Amino acid sequence: GAGVSQSPSNKVTEKGKDVELRCDPISGHTALYWYRQSLGQGLEFLIYFQGNSAPDKSGLPSDRFSAERTGGSVSTLTIQRTQQEDSAVYLCASGAAYEQYFGPGTRLTVT
């Protein structure tokens, strides 16, 4: 594909439910990042994957959050037992650390 794609674009879920967010990076990009952005705020680093190395999970806010990357391409961010404070836009990016290409994001609303 031409750019980073994410799905779904919008997700409304009830508190306590699990959600999965998907990211398709630009083909050939070995680095993949997940960020969270609350309304009017900056980007909060969550996790990054670099090639076959162990991911840097240092930004995950709690053990309810997990992510995996299969075959060095598609990544899934899973949030278990969602809470209202999880409501935000979740952005995925691929590329070099200093030059990242972002997807359109998934807007998550927890009711």
Added chain:
Amino acid sequence: GQSLEQPSEVTAVEGAIVQINCTYQTSGFYGLSWYQQHDGGAPTFLSYNALDGLEETGRFSSFLSRSDSYGYLLLQELQMKDSASYFCAVSGTGGFKTIFGAGTRLFVKA
């Protein structure tokens, strides 16, 4: 701790020049990047400085002083479409980890 500071808001008139500053305090450093984000859109990459000095890309320039842990984004010949949020970001704070500033909201007035 690790932090990046940038002004929360800047207002300028069309055709003017505006400078958005960024100071950082991080445990590691490869370089300073700048991103633009329009309301409802995704961040888009603008520029990157790994070494001290000025990098110019069209109407946008970016500067870095590693000794001062300081950089800025310079926007010339401002246009209404430049109204957006601008984020500085430091890469290399731990491997390939990237930390973003809180963003500067630029308002361009006619």
